[in-house]
Every structure is written in structure tokens, then in C-alpha cells.
Amino acid sequence: MRWAWAMVTAALTGCGPAWWGRVPVEVGDEPGPAELVVEELAAGSFHTCARLRGGQVRCWGAGASGQLGDGAAAWRERPVAAMGIDDAVQIAAEGDRTCAVRGDGSVWCWGRSPAVEIEADAPIGRATPQPVAGWQDVRQLALGFDHDCAVVGSGRVMCRGEGSHGALGDGGLLSSTVPLAVVRLESAAEVAVGHGFSCARTSAGEVLCWGWNEYGQCGDGSGRDHLTPRPVEGVAGARGLTAGFDHACASLSDGTAVCWGGNTFGQRGDGGETTVGPPAPVLGLGGAERLSAGQYRTTALLADGTARGWGREWGSERLLWPGCDEPREYVVEVAESPRRAPPEPYCAAPATLPVADANQVVLGQLHACALTDDGQVLCWGSNTFGGVGEGGDDDRLQPTPVAW
Secondary structure (H helix, E strand, C coil): CCEEEEEEEEECCCCCCEEEEEEEEECCCCCCHHHCCEEEEEECCCEEEEEECCCEEEEEECCCCCCCCCCCCEEEEEEEEEEEEECEEEEEEECCEEEEEECCCCEEEEEECCHHHHHCCCCCEEEEEEECCCCCCEEEEEECCCEEEEEECCCEEEEEECCHHHCCCCCCCCCEEEEEECCCCCCEEEEEECCCEEEEEECCCCEEEEECCCCCCCCCCCCCCEEEEEECCCCCCEEEEEECCCEEEEEECCCCEEEEECCCCCCCCCCCCCCCCCCEECCCCCCEEEEEECCCEEEEEECCCCEEEEEECCCCCCCCCCCCCCCEEECCCCCCCCCCCCCEEEEEEEEECCCCCEEEEEECCCEEEEEECCCCEEEEECCCCCCCCCCCCCCEEEEEECCC
């Protein structure tokens, strides 16, 4: 039996402020570092999880909502096991929540509950994995800010959660705690979910989107919400898909990538700031094989194992995009206030990320992690909540191995 140290926040009810401290927590018999083979990463806002060969899941970073799945509302500087998960075939994370698709096609989640579940009297957070009603035969799962979607069976798409703006794709505006079928979509290979909108890539390489469209998230340039899937203009031969808060991107069969939707922080990577237009090519990007979006940022993994990133930075330290040649600043105007919010730095065109031989890159709010070809997991950025996973709390400008 092994033990790990956890950082715990305990609210002393009626007795003063919260208390922060370190406590030993039993983590059970798990594979040692020499036995670990990581197959997939997923990042939430301030935490990261890894799916191991064999189906176990380990998580590290912020855990106040139970998103690490180890039974404690604590943040961890090193990976801990998500309890009871030993047959995961895919993992997904968003915000303060994590989910795993299990070998039988069911979905189990832990961390903060979606708003529609809380409104239905579900617990605000779950510190251990719990089954989610209604998901069956799930092939690929995508978590959004307020709703989730999955490819099920032979290519149908189903969605659950907040339904305003038509995000569930069922033709209505109502929310649902159980998955509903997206209309007229039977051949999906992949689904991606943002805030209030969803997109799917078909087996033929077409991309369709539905839901909130104020900033062009549906890719048709209309700015009008869509209750059912609509084709994204000018996108054909798509082989990968990702979505952030208000933007989406697709990698194409010729190695280029296009993005559409919000562009306040350069998250489209086209060098401009235009929104509500048709999809635009990402500047100077070739050999793109895999895309991953964070809230207002995007990365592309290239065929040679290098990676590029663009969009919002976090803080003047340039923790995520140290290779950005021409950083810009977005100035937030505060109405009727003598003070201005600090400018937000961003990179409007792809910058080189400090990783090589990568086969996956994931983005949190303040940190990033990469899975390399030789099985290493490297993280960099803010380490305030242990997001780098190397056992300390110092920020890291360079990729640092996770301490298993």
C-alpha cells in the first residue's frame, strides 16, 4: 500500500476562514513508474489526467471539486489514481470535471456536476467516479462548458446539458439531463463541444455545427443560432476537429488547418481579429495532424512531432507560448471606471511550443502538457495548483517530466 501527500482546503463551518494544509492519503496499489504506459491525456482548467495502458486513470492538479477522482477534495502535486476506473478507453476533461468512457461504452464522471444536474438536485461535486445515466455504446465523448456530446453506435451523435441556443441539436431549446439524439446526423466520426455550440466531423470529412453562433461558431457567417446541424462553409476533407469557448478548428487532409468563430485573443490563428466570417486558414501551418483547443487558445501537433500554439496567454510571463515572436495585448475597457484591467497578452499566429517528438498536446487555463513518443508526460506553465505534476509548486517555462 502506498501513500501520497495532498493539499487540502477545509472550511471550518461557523468557525472562521478556510484552512490549507497537507495530509497523507492512501492511494492503493498502483503501477510503479517503470510499469506505466500513458496512452492519452486530458486537461481541465487546472488539472490534468492520463489514461494508462490497462485502463487506469491518474490525475493531478486542482481537485477542490473532486475532479481528480481519488475521493478527496484536494489538489495534488503528483498523480493519483481515479478510484474504481480500470477499463477506460477514452478520457475527457473540462473545467473542474473529468469523465471516462469505459470498455462497455458507459460513461463515468467525477468532479463538479453540470448545471442541469445541480438544478435537478444532484450533488455539486463528486469526488469519486460515478456512472452517468443514459450514455450507452459511446465511441467518443466531448465535454463542453455547459453541455456534452458523444458519438455513439455506428455514428449517431447525442448531447445532454444546457439546451439554450440549440446546443443539443435536437431542434429545440430545452435542457436535458439525459442524452438526446442530434437530428439528421448519422455518420459522425468525431464531435467537439464549446460553450453553447457543438460541431461534428463526418466519416466523409464534412464538418457540421449547431447552437450558439453570435461569433460565427457555426462557421456559416450568419451570426444566427442554429437548432440543428449546418455545414461549415468551405471545409472539406477534415480529418480532425476541436472547439474552444467560442471558436472551432479543423485539420484538413492536405496538412493545413482552418478555424472559425471568436477571435478576440487570436484563437483562430489567422493573424487578424475578425469574427463572424467564414473559416480562415491558420497562418503558415503545414503538416498539421492533431488539434487541441483550450478556452481561448489552440495547438496543432505536426507530422514531425513538433507543435505550434496560438491564442490567449495568461499573465505577462508568457508561460504557454514562450516562442511567440510578436505577442499582442487585448485591453479590457472597464465602463465608468478610472482603472483599466491589465492587458491580456495573446499570440495571433502560430508560435513554436517547447516540445519535440510529441503525439498529443493538451491545454489547461494556465498550463499545458505533452505526451511524447517515448511515453513521457511533460508539462509546463503555472504550477500554483500542482498542474505541472512534478511534485512542487514553482512555475515552469520549459516542459518538465511528471513525477509518477
